[in-house]
Every structure is written in structure tokens, then in C-alpha cells.
Amino acid sequence: NAGVTQTPKFRVLKTGQSMTLLCAQDMNHEYMYWYRQDPGMGLRLIHYSVGEGTTAKGEVPDGYNVSRLKKQNFLLGLESAAPSQTSVYFCASSYSLFGPNGQPQHFGDGTRLSIL
């Protein structure tokens, strides 16, 4: 049981290039999230999805797009990469956090992205 898998693990891009980060979960979770972690900033929410075909903006959505075409996959896209997007990106998934069956988010191991 893999949990949350992120690909790739590392990538170096040049400014202006585009790329897509893939997140896959095998726990049948409804909710999926993309965060970025920068030094001294903790994790900040970029976009999230509450179900297949739905997406919503988080705290820092500018410069990113997402898609959730299949329940198990959540894609994060950078259309025109900028040096400010150099970061470690984490994907997470969960059932509802609240209620009698509430569960915390499960995280992948991250994608380290450098934009030159």
C-alpha cells in the first residue's frame, strides 16, 4: 500500500519552462491538497480538491494550476516557471478532517523543484 506518491522527486527547470507534478493516492480519499514548503515559512496551501472534477484556490495559488480528472490523481502545473517557485512541494490526501470518522491528512514525500 503506497499511500501518497509524488513524481518526480527532483526537477530543475529554467525560467519560463512548464511542467506538471503528479500526485497519486491509493486510499480512496475524497480530499487532496498541494502545499509548498519554503525555509522559515512552514507549509502553505496552494490549491485543493474536495472531489473528482473539483478544485479550489488555497493561500498561495498564483502561478499554479491544478486538475483532478480522476479521484486518485491530483496534478499541479506550472505554466511558466519563475525562480520564486523554487520550493519543496508536498501533496496530501484525506477523508474529512471533522466528524466522528475524521482523519488527518496523509502526505507524500515531496518534490524538490529548482527554477534557474
Added chain:
Amino acid sequence: DQQVKQNSPSLSVQEGRISILNCDYTNSMFDYFLWYKKYPAEGPTFLISISSIKDKNEDGRFTVFLNKSAKHLSLHIVPSQPGDSAVYFCAASSNAGGTSYGKLTFGQGTILTVHP
């Protein structure tokens, strides 16, 4: 505006002693709090949580205390072990209106080092 703050970037403790990690929040709508542990090159893993209707929650060596009036929570690890050395993040969420979808707001993290 940092809604969740961990003001101590690092903490060093001797094996067998108590580790106390602190977290402050400003948003009075937060009603669920979590602690995550993160090793290098891995994603955060859930450690322990507490609902705002409680002031204490225990799980083995880990205890989380919540002081709602002070908007402060702390994580106690007793006894501390070298394997506890990691970055610890506190996170908060709000179920207000039932539309938070489990979104988490993270603190900056505290690096805990437990010396043998």
C-alpha cells in the same frame, strides 16, 4: 499575517528528559489542532491532534495541551529519544460553516534534537 506561529526555531534536549514544543495561534475560529513530525527528505507524518472541546490529549509518550484563552498549544514528549529528532510542525483548522474541507494552516516548524 502568520496565523500559526512556532517562535522557537530549534530545541535541544538530552535523551530521557522532557521536550516541550510550543505553538501560538491568532485565529479564534480554529477549532482543531494537529502536530506533524517530519524527517529530512520525507513528508510530514501525523503525530497527535486535539479538538477545541478538550484541553489535553495523550498518546503514549506524546501529550498535547491546549489553552484556548491564551491561544496556545504545546506538545510534550516524555521521555525524549534520539529517534524523536526531527522537525515538528503544529497545524490548525476550522470547521466553521462546514466549508473548511480540512484545510490546514501550518506553523514554521521547530527542529528538535535529542542528544544521547
